[in-house]
Amino acid sequence: AQTVTQSQPEMSVQEAETVTLSCTYDTSESDYYLFWYKQPPSRQMILVIRQEAYKQQNATENRFSVNFQKAAKSFSLKISDSQLGDAAMYFCAHGTSYGKLTFGQGTILTVHP
Amino acid sequence: NAGVTQTPKFQVLKTGQSMTLQCAQDMNHEYMSWYRQDPGMGLRLIHYSVGAGITDQGEVPNGYNVSRSTTEDFPLRLLSAAPSQTSVYFCASSPRGGYSNQPQHFGDGTRLSIL
Numbered sequence A: 001a002q003t004v005t006q007s008q009p010e011m012s013v014q015e016a017e018t019v020t021l022s023c024t025y026d027t028s029e030s031d032y033y034l035f036w037y038k039q040p041p042s043r044q045m046i047l048v049i050r051q052e053a054y055k056q057q058n059a060t061e062n063r064f065s066v067n068f069q070k071a072a073k074s075f076s077l078k079i080s081d082s083q084l085g086d087a088a089m090y091f092c093a094h095g096t097s098y099g100k101l102t103f104g105q106g107t108i109l110t111v112h113p
Numbered sequence B: 001n002a003g004v005t006q007t008p009k010f011q012v013l014k015t016g017q018s019m020t021l022q023c024a025q026d027m028n029h030e031y032m033s034w035y036r037q038d039p040g041m042g043l044r045l046i047h048y049s050v051g052a053g054i055t056d057q058g059e060v061p062n063g064y065n066v067s068r069s070t071t072e073d074f075p076l077r078l079l080s081a082a083p084s085q086t087s088v089y090f091c092a093s094s095p096r097g098g099y100s101n102q103p104q105h106f107g108d109g110t111r112l113s114i115l
Helices: none
Strands: A003-005 A010-014 A019-021 A024-026 A033-039 A046-052 A064-069 A074-079 A088-095 A101-103 A107-112 B004-007 B010-013 B019-025 B031-038 B042-051 B054-057 B064-066 B076-078 B087-094 B110-114
Touching: A003 A088, A003 A101, A010 A019, A019 A107, A024 A074, A033 A064, A033 A074, A046 A064, A046 A074, A074 A088, A088 B042, A101 B031, A101 B042, B004 B087, B010 B019, B019 B031, B019 B087, B042 B064
Parallel strands: A010 A107, B010 B110
Antiparallel strands: A003 A024, A019 A074, A033 A046, A033 A088, A064 A074, A088 A101, A088 A107, B004 B019, B019 B076, B031 B042, B031 B087, B042 B054, B064 B076, B087 B110
16 A cells, blocks of 8 residues: 655745645555646646656656655655745645555645735 | 546535436546545545446545446446535546556546535
8 A cells, every 4th residue: 555645734935936845655566656736726636747756867847846765755846936826735646557546635835925 | 628527516415315426538548536535635546447347446435336337437426425425526537558647637526515
């Protein structure tokens, strides 16, 4: 079984600053993916970034990047140049075969102008 | 493309009533799944399917039934609704093809309240 833990229920950042959201996981799988999803008040689940566990290089998507530490089972999300539109709930998730995802509890990100 | 379509968007039921949450996707995805989202607990997997005629239980399957008669549709049935099933329900789909195709496409969710 997999578990995903997000230890920061809430985080805040000033507009244009950088913020890092933490995530740790436990897994018995040898092949898996890790994801960060964004959920704005509209309730949509929006994929922010994904990381293949077999890749050592950290994934990046524009202002979003991850710090993947496989041995430590850590997968943090860094948001650079934060924007007001980044305010949302962020979920870390572990993915296995057949499209099954295990989610963390979520981190609410507030962006102050 | 419509992507993943869930109906209804909102529903209020009385304890003991039954209902079906509908989920349809038009992307020819083989994998489909249902999650529930409760406050402070993130999303939890209820049931999933790897293709027409094949379903299996997830983390919290009790009180829910599913079937997959076609690739496109994956309905979730509540046979006798209980207040503990008050939640937001998400349907998701993804294509077969290895881990490179893992990204899930989510529906917009159904908010279900059981009185």
